[in-house]
Amino acid sequence: MIELEEALDLLVNSVKTNTKTEKLDILSAFGRICAKDVTAGIPVPHFPKSAMDGYAVRSQDTKGASMENAICFQIAGEICAGDYLSPAAEPFTAVRVMTGGIVPDGYDCVIRQEDTDYGQEQAEVYVEAKPWENYCRIGEDIEAGRHIISRGTRLRSGHIGILASLGIAEVMVFKTPKVGIISTGNELVPLNRPIGKVGVYPSSAYTIAARLKAKGIEVPFMEICADDSKIFSDMLDEKINQADLIITTGAISVGKKDFLPEALEKMGAERLFQRVNMRPGTPVMASRYKEKIILSLSGYPFAAMVNFQMFFWPVLARLVGDDSLSWKKTKNVVAEGSIKVSKKRRFLQAFTDEDGVHIYDRNQHSSVLSEIIHSNCIIDQKQGTGISPGDTVDIIYWSEE
Numbered sequence: 231m232i233e234l235e236e237a238l239d240l241l242v243n244s245v246k247t248n249t250k251t252e253k254l255d256i257l258s259a260f261g262r263i264c265a266k267d268v269t270a271g272i273p274v275p276h277f278p279k280s281a282m283d284g285y286a287v288r289s290q291d292t293k294g295a296s297m298e299n300a301i302c303f304q305i306a307g308e309i310c311a312g313d314y315l316s317p318a319a320e321p322f323t324a325v326r327v328m329t330g331g332i333v334p335d336g337y338d339c340v341i342r343q344e345d346t347d348y349g350q351e352q353a354e355v356y357v358e359a360k361p362w363e364n365y366c367r368i369g370e371d372i373e374a375g376r377h378i379i380s381r382g383t384r385l386r387s388g389h390i391g392i393l394a395s396l397g398i399a400e401v402m403v404f405k406t407p408k409v410g411i412i413s414t415g416n417e418l419v420p421l422n423r424p425i426g427k428v429g430v431y432p433s434s435a436y437t438i439a440a441r442l443k444a445k446g447i448e449v450p451f452m453e454i455c456a457d458d459s460k461i462f463s464d465m466l467d468e469k470i471n472q473a474d475l476i477i478t479t480g481a482i483s484v485g486k487k488d489f490l491p492e493a494l495e496k497m498g499a500e501r502l503f504q505r506v507n508m509r510p511g512t513p514v515m516a517s518r519y520k521e522k523i524i525l526s527l528s529g530y531p532f533a534a535m536v537n538f539q540m541f542f543w544p545v546l547a548r549l550v551g552d553d554s555l556s557w558k559k560t561k562n563v564v565a566e567g568s569i570k571v572s573k574k575r576r577f578l579q580a581f582t583d584e585d586g587v588h589i590y591d592r593n594q595h596s597s598v599l600s601e602i603i604h605s606n607c608i609i610d611q612k613q614g615t616g617i618s619p620g621d622t623v624d625i626i627y628w629s630e631e
């Protein structure tokens with residue numbers, strides 16, 4: 231049996247970062263990892279703009295203007311956003327200009343219309359203006375040639391907006407890994423079939439698929455496989471090309487039907503580890519087959535979710551080259567609940583809020599999935615220790631949003 235960190239090292243180090251890319255329209259690229267640096271090809275704005283509804287003037291012509299000493303300007307034209315006009319800037323001429331309209335060459339500021347008499351042919355100006363007042367210069371938002379997005383950046387809404395400002399409609403992103411799920415067990419029954427006397431619905435496959443979906447990861451298949459080496463190996467060989475990583479559940483302990491370790495061995499899969507010092511989910515196993523990782527989680531649903539949380543996200547982080555996808559440990563103080571000393575390192579369902587960590591007096595057994603709806607994190611309980619209110623514990627938030 232090996233320690234979790236040791237198993238994780240073996241696993242993550244055997245994963246190659248995916249370099250397959252695709253071009254997507256920028257909205258479809260939201261949340262994806264940018265595969266190519268983006269540089270601004272144009273400045274934004276690319277013409278000088280008025281920041282106010284008012285009058286473009288030469289600031290030098292407004293010297294000494296006040297309510298008592300209005301200065302009169304001849305209006306040389308009118309510009310709204312989207313209009314193009316470029317009258318020559320003569321002394322004491324002004325151009326009526328609306329917010330977002332171009333400020334013609336030679337004019338260096340805009341007087342707010344509230345500081346004028348709103349004149350049409352001529353306008354009285356009541357204030358002095360400083361150069362560049364109410365004037366948005368070319369490139370004020372984005373300079374041409376500015377490095378905007380680096381390869382490896384996860385595209386957020388702000389990035390999508392910047393790409394749109396630059397008129398970039400499509401962007402290169404890394405392909406998202408596809409994850410296939412195979413639930414093993416003669417007892418497993420598809421959801422649309424009657425459960426029968428001893429059937430079990432494959433709840434963990436759905437919980438895992440939902441968590442993958444939350445991260446935008448495609449699940450090309452979700453199969454149920456009988457406890458049979460031949461059926462499993464045929465299924466895996468048939469499906470493996472559809473996914474970048476395969477998750478299996480069940481059949482990895484020591485029971486008569488726990489065929490998976492042997493089946494994978496017979497197929498020639500390289501075993502990375504089997505059995506880890508963690509509870510639940512001790513029998514967890516990982517293999518490499520046809521260049522792909524097969525992550526074999528415990529059958530018990532809560533055990534499967536702990537295995538999935540601890541092993542899948544670090545692998546995904548390496549696959550896509552984005553460390554933020556991995557889990558992080560944080561410390562928090564137990565507000566409520568006690569847990570007796572554990573002989574093994576243990577993971578407990580818990581809920582964290584502003585008061586600290588709540589460990590409700592609920593069933594923490596590996597087979598109990600329903601408690602997951604009350605839990606937003608798991609506590610990493612150290613081997614040989616107990617937990618009481620006031621203790622500081624390590625917690626890991628479930629990756630589910």
Ligand SMILES: Nc1nc2c(c(=O)[nH]1)N[C@H]1C(S)=C(S)[C@@H](COP(=O)(O)OP(=O)(O)OC[C@H]3O[C@@H](n4cnc5c(N)ncnc54)[C@H](O)[C@@H]3O)O[C@H]1N2
Binds near residue numbers: 479484488528
């Ligand atoms: N004699 C021993 N027995 C067991 C040991 C042991 O060391 N000695 N280990 C126990 C531990 S710890 C665990 S964890 C389980 C894990 O067993 P498997 O991973 O082989 O899982 P299965 O036996 O196939 O299934 C366990 C349980 O979970 C149900 N199941 C399976 N798949 C799903 C699914 N997709 N969704 C919901 N439920 C599922 C299955 O019907 C079984 O009830 O072994 C202990 N035994």
Ligand code: MOO
Binds near residue numbers: 508512528530533596
């Ligand atoms: O490893 Mo198991 O502790 O029952 O989930």
